[in-house]
Amino acid sequence: MKISRRPLAATVPSMAMGDIAFNLLIFFVILAKATDDSHLQWDPADTADVTSAGAAKVSIVIDAESKYYLNGQQVGIAQLAPQIEQVLGNATGDDRRVLLKVHRTATANHFEPIIEAVSEAGGTIMHVLEEKRN
Template structure:
């Protein structure tokens, strides 16, 4: 008499694992800060100090030639104060992203205009040394 042998399939149920991976993906996507970079080609100087970015900030890019850009719009230095007064809030940080070859006088002039416009804080953007 032959006894029937039952074989049971032993396999991993991947459904709970896939659910957890999907939830982790959604969690990281929702909690990640999306940093908006301007499309201006500026080679930043390097520095050892590192700080984080503010949510309320306005970036001013200064190219190698000395051209100024605020929110992707090219501006002459004379109209920078008026433009910053329009876009600055009460507690807004102004980030100056100057090319490493820009003249120091241009950088100082931009920072003066930002202070005149009422910037709460001024920051000069740099790359971490070694990058």
């Protein structure tokens, strides 16, 4: 004699829909906010007055090993100005903002060429800094 198996219900409980939606929301918020250079190691310099840096199309990092990164990709100093110009394109005003994230102990021979390259590309510099705490 064959015993028929009772069919098992495999539906998602409707009680959990709210939780699932909430978790998805958080997941997409993280994806949208995370920048490509979050994995790079650098300590910001500090200053007394800081303002919100806002969003920018271009972000340049000089990390603790004095390597250059443009939007998270390692680049050489020679390619920096043309690449910034390419990313900025015909943007105007605040859209030409370039975030400069320089490790606090990086020396002038590393950060001055970056400032010059941004200036050549017609970008506006925003030094990313930390507020000084006394």
